[in-house]
Amino acid sequence: MTLESVRLDFPEGCNIIVGQSHFIKTVEDIAEIMVASVPGVKFGLAFNEASGPCLVRTEGNDPELVSAAERMAQNVGAGHTFYLIIGPGAFPINVLDRIKACPEVCRIFCATANPVEVIRSVTEQGAGILGVIDGFSPKGVEGPEDKATRKAMLRRFGYKF
Numbered sequence: 001m002t003l004e005s006v007r008l009d010f011p012e013g014c015n016i017i018v019g020q021s022h023f024i025k026t027v028e029d030i031a032e033i034m035v036a037s038v039p040g041v042k043f044g045l046a047f048n049e050a051s052g053p054c055l056v057r058t059e060g061n062d063p064e065l066v067s068a069a070e071r072m073a074q075n076v077g078a079g080h081t082f083y084l085i086i087g088p089g090a091f092p093i094n095v096l097d098r099i100k101a102c103p104e105v106c107r108i109f110c111a112t113a114n115p116v117e118v119i120r121s122v123t124e125q126g127a128g129i130l131g132v133i134d135g136f137s138p139k140g141v142e143g144p145e146d147k148a149t150r151k152a153m154l155r156r157f158g159y160k161f
Helices: 028-035 063-076 098-099 143-157
Strands: 001-008 016-023 042-047 056-062 081-086 106-111 115-124 126-134
Touching: 001 063, 016 098, 016 115, 016 126, 028 042, 028 056, 028 081, 028 098, 042 063, 056 063, 056 081, 063 081, 106 115, 106 126
Parallel strands: none
Antiparallel strands: 001 115, 016 081, 016 106, 042 056, 042 081, 115 126
16 A cells, blocks of 8 residues: 555636545536536536446536546546536535535545645555645634634625624
């Protein structure tokens, strides 16, 4: 067994959700969740099939995002994993609860706009995701000014009154 880090490359201004599921139906179900949850959302989705022909299955409505999701899926190479890139103007918070409720979804590894590295294990059988490194390590503890800035940002985004 070997352990490797795979950096995920996705377009700036986008968010990604990386998860694990158990059935080929996932790719269509997540695509339907995206279109029904955020009108006009641009997205690309890739799902690594883990049996039969073991293909990377794709859906989406933005060819650039579909292509980037496909590259991530191929680079990680872990079966039964999906890579959803959400275009600018939409965020994981808009869809994450619905994706988690999708019957095929087993787990979410991350939902972020930060740089991401996937930690994967590779064996003779294949590859699997052990976890992710999402963004950077903390540089300190927030003080009163940082707290005020955080609260102002949430209100600017419209998440708080």
